[in-house]
Amino acid sequence: MATLQLKNITKQFGDTKVIKGIDLDVNDREFVVFVGPSGCGKSTLMRMIAGLESASDGDILIDGKRMNEVGPADRGLAMVFQSYALYPHMTVEGNMGFSMRLAGVPKEERRAKVLEAAKILQLEPLLDRKPKALSGGQRQRVAIGRAIVRNPSIFLFDEPLSNLDAALRVQMRIELARLHEELDATMIYVTHDQIEAMTMADKIVVLHDGVVEQVGSPMALYHHPRNRFVAGFIGSPKMNFFTVEQQSIGDDGVTVRLPGGRPCTIPVAGEQLASDEALELGIRPEHLQLDENGPLSGQIKVLERLGGQTSLYVQMGELLITIMADGDVAYRVNDTVQFSFAAERAHLFDAQGLALESLSQHPLASLTRQDNRAATEPAAPGAQV
Amino acid sequence: MTTHRNSAPAHTRSLPVRQLVLTLLGWSIALIIFFPILWMVLTGFKTETAAIADPSFLFSPTLESYQEVQARSGYARFALNSIAVAFGSTFLALLIAIPSAYAMAFLPTKRTKGTLLWMLSTKMLPPVGVLVPIYLIFRDVGLLDTRTGLIIIYTLMNLPIVVWMLYTFFKDMPKDILEAGRMDGASTLQEVFFLLLPLTLPGIASTGLLSVILSWNEAFWSLNLTSSKAAPLTAYIASFSSPEGLFWAKLSAASTMAIAPILILGWMTQKQMVRGLTFGAVK
Ligand SMILES: Nc1ncnc2c1ncn2[C@@H]1O[C@H](COP(=O)(O)OP(=O)(O)OP(=O)(O)O)[C@@H](O)[C@H]1O
């Protein structure tokens, strides 16, 4: 059992407030991912949970017990650093066994535990090497191994894969997902990488400028972003935003005038809207379809063929719109294209950038990773993308 | 002392001409620096008359001066004092400086930089400025002409440099390695002994070595605060320039014997030393 609760956590460095009051519940065995732009306070938050940084205010509870004044080693958690932070003068075995050596565990017992962890991570042949003689991926595994032998109830990962190349990253991602399964531990994970966040998380926490913008399952965040920031941050390529004029508000949604003049009714609740409030329409590139009768049109400026898909960058007045189209569309640069979208795929944001609530929930929005797995058994964990 | 090695540009693989010029330049500078030492060593092997005659490399070497120097005063006693004082003060300085540098490097405050600069600024005061008060204090507490007294003075003398150097080495140490140690349950003391010291050993070694050399070669305080019992080798050299006038050959012989141990130490550890002193630059 390991739960984590943050209650109104703040952190101040000198006069600058970096974390501005964060509340968060992490359930037992949950895989929670922190995402957010650089400098938003992800590492700081994680370091406060770890005990490497003190919280300026608020409570950190692990299994219901207040931990603010407890030292990092006594909180029952282990951290994997982005730089790995291996001890360069110790062998792999020495690195992994260091915590036990400090705790005075006898040598035999230490070795047994290290071997056990080394087996999980396929590090057995490397136990006598120094970190310098290891590849990036191997170092990464040693860093994880060092965390495993401590038998923590919560694992903390601060961008653990960001120093690896793309192929290795995919491999380690799958390995971490497997590890989460195997160890039955609670994991908190910081990343910049969309795919890591979407595939690994039970729960994504979107941070921005020291506050939580939204907490939810990957599918909930994708289909029902709470505001414009989350909408733009989750999903790749980024969501397109259009400024639109409000026409009428009805039971079936808000009717707006699209760029180009055609009306469109978006099925969202608009009771609270002021009648002249400026609105923004958000549509993901993958939800725009090329359509000869589409209400929107623009000129193709850049065309990227990825094989299975083609990204079109389309100039629409001032805006450059991204469209993910089929792999074999026949268009060329400078062609003018018409496109459309399904109204229920569109998002509408008010003047404050808050999303208007959808009239219907997306069927996958409440999907958890567990459901996903049950449906696709026996596929390898992490393989669902 | 060790310059003739590190000025050779062994690592540059550029134009041969450029390399040749640099090599020649390096050797010339090294030779200029090394020449007085060479001359001193040579003079030590001359007779007194040859020593004051026209400078010449051609002479018949003799151990006469060495024998006389040995006969007149116990080299060993002075050497022992030098060793005790140089190593004692270095040990003490490291003992004090390691915790201070740790605090400054890893737990800095707004005033850390200022404190460091202030410490270094004390080195700008001419020592003679505090000679009288220190002499009087030493006299009153009975530290005159004692090794303890010299060790205290040398420790204080070297502390600013030792703290400063250790601070720069510690600062280069990746912080997350120490943090990983803390997550693994290391106390501050364990952090220092298991992680910080092993990883900054080259830096600490070269700092210690520098402190030993500075203490070994120090003359001002040793001449003023010791007379016979605790006098180190610098005082021993000085004793050859006194009342009867200058005897170049004997003075040179005594000087050679005085600097020989530290020269050998420096030569044996020059790799360590260079590595330590360029530690930060290379990383
Ligand atoms: N010790 C410190 N003193 C002062 N400011 C700090 C300190 N540590 C972090 N900050 C500031 O706090 C903010 C958040 O930093 P943090 O490292 O948590 O960001 P991050 O979200 O992890 O960014 P990245 O994605 O780039 O790793 C930054 O603006 C940073 O400059």
Ligand SMILES: [Mg+2]
């Ligand atoms: Mg970070």
